[in-house]
Amino acid sequence: MRETSRSLSELLRSVPDYDSARVRQECAQAVDSDRHKLIVLDDDPTGTQTVHDVYVYTDWQPETVAEAFDDGNKVSFFLTNSRGVTAEESRRMHLDIGRAVAAAAGERGVPYAIISRSDSTLRGHYPLETAVLRQTMAQYSGIEANGEIIVPFFREGGRYTADDVHYVASGDTLVPAGQTEFAGDRTFGYRSSDLREWVEEKTGGEYPAAGVLSVTLDELRRCDYGAIEQKLRALKGFSKLIVNALSDDDIRVFVTALCRVMGEGRHFLFRSAATLVKVMGGISDKPPLTRAELCNTKNRNGGIVVIGSHVNRTTQQLAALREAEGLHFIEFNQHLALDDAAFEQELSRVVNEAQQSIGQGQSTVVYTRRERFDRNTGNPEDELRLAVKISDAVTSIVARLTVRPNFVIAKGGITSSDIGTRALRCRRARVMGQILPGVPVWETGDESKFPHMPYVIFPGNVGGTDALREAVYKMDPNGEEEG
Incomplete structure (x- = not known):
């Protein structure tokens, strides 16, 4: 199906508003209770678009990864620049990183989660990178990732997801991502704007669209944590979950449910834009530098x-x-x-x-x-x-x-x-x-x-x-x- 453009302002008016103070408080409590060290693998250096006062490391030697685990922050970034290398180079890189992260976490007895921070317009070595990370987690940490969570929402860049379709904003017009210049990328191009179909397309049918779950805007806006948690618990065999989002509060509601389920011992890998990192890391808002x-x-x-x-x-x-x-x-x-x-x-x-x-x-x-x-x-x-x-x-x-x-x-x-x-x-x-x-x-x-x-x-x-x-x-x- 070919999706059509739609109005952002009309879409925002069509969904209920949040009690934002309550959503922020509940999210902060959930994030504070989460003990995972978040390792963010940034496929270019723009993934730090939403954070401040954290460190970015540009190599992943074992001693550097160990330093990141000890740097005092919940979140540490590693700049891979994997979008600028071949698929084979990216595969080897992610094997090395996954091995080093597992070793550093094991030595410290620290639980960890890996976020593959990727382009908000869906370009990059997908599904290769998260598949390799799944392999390294299992091999070196004994952790089987239950599922993969896909969150390309990034408000500052005009990236929104509604009804499972990912959009790129041009003024007030939301253009389906598959109809933008980014989808025509000569290396990382794609056709699908519906993220369920995009998963099927990029995985060559290994994960059919019909089997991809999604967190809806309705569930988020009703703060239906139970429904979201149920979908997270349903993930198995590295199945996929899409998160729709029009605002940072949508991500906060999702992360509240996510932290609760991760606290039960379930494990996930993440393919996301920058906003999820900020919310999972409990990083505060900060105005632009003067x-x-x-x-x-x-x-x-x-x-x-x-x-x-x-x-x-x-x-x-x-x-x-x-x-x-x-x-x-x-x-x-x-x-x-x-x-x-x-x-x-x-x-x-x-x-x-x-x-x-x-x-x-x-x-x-x-x-x-x-x-x-x-x-x-x-x-x-x-x-x-x-x-x-x-x-x-x-x-x-x-x-x-x-x-x-x-x-x-x-x-x-x-x-x-x-x-x-x-x-x-x-x-x-x-x-x-x-x-x-x-x-x-x-x-x-x-x-x-x-x-x-x-x-x-x-x-x-x-x-x-x-x-x-x-x-x-x-x-x-x-x-x-x-x-």
Whole structure:
């Protein structure tokens, strides 16, 4: 069945409101009673979109995983960037992580749960990653996951699920996810917007749509914890449960029931967007970071903004940013990637120009050429390898800087992951909060190329047209006055 678009405001009016204070209190009590350490495997660095004052680790060596278990937080993130690697690389990675997590938890006698934090528009190596994690939990911890819970709701990014259909908001219009540009992803594309059918599609029929359970909006809005708990208890053999949601309170009601069932000794794996992590972790709301908290007036060098994402929203945000005064713009021609000599010459040009403008106190925006560049071989992994080669080059622009920029903003999931881990050499970073809704800011660690610098991780598909311009304003002491 082909789903149709619908009005978000009309949909919200059609469901009852909550006693929000009561829902929050009941959820807080349930989360406080839960003893699980939450390990979040983030397939790009945007998964910290809803949290603050937790740590992100960029490797999963046994000693690093042990450090995470001892860091004093209920939630710890591990940046896998698995959306930027091949399926086989992701499989090996998740085997290693699952083994290390099981060992650290076993040594401490700590129960744990793993959340596979994924793209809110349903892209990624699914069902591979959670299937591998299920295997490692069973093999190394003796835990059989009863089921998998799928929660792509993410309000800040305009992602809603109703009647089991996942939507992407464009203003007040909810567009079925399978009809958006994200569903046409050359590596991770899909057809289905109904999440039950999406599960069947992605698992090749191993888990038929008819067998996928779902928590309805009606059950959530009535706070029918008994009905939700019953569905959770019904999961077996790694069967799937979808959670519909239009608000964070919907997630809170679900998590209240979830914690109760986990307390009975049942085990689940999670494939979710960022909101579930925040609620399960008991992380409080925090307003967006202010210019006073972010702007470094002592360093008079310019900052650098690196734009790798090619989704339409990013291109629109770049066009709005170009209207700002005082910025220097450099286009990087990634279409030269199949000619190694020409590609290296282009990269050197961009680095030298950026270095000069930053050193002169002018914030610089480096962006890839907006036209898509595809190999069109028919092999999705050929496209992925080309994307990785281009991302490596974009990353090296920051890695080659010898002058400390005032700030770094990276636009796009793969871009921001590679810049954080390889260019800035972060091993552990503290999540400061968000500069704008859904746009996280890390503080780099002592080991980083530029220690204790705010690093803005700007997802390609988040924010309105002026969002990137607003973020640059907040970071740039030499920038234009806010309008």
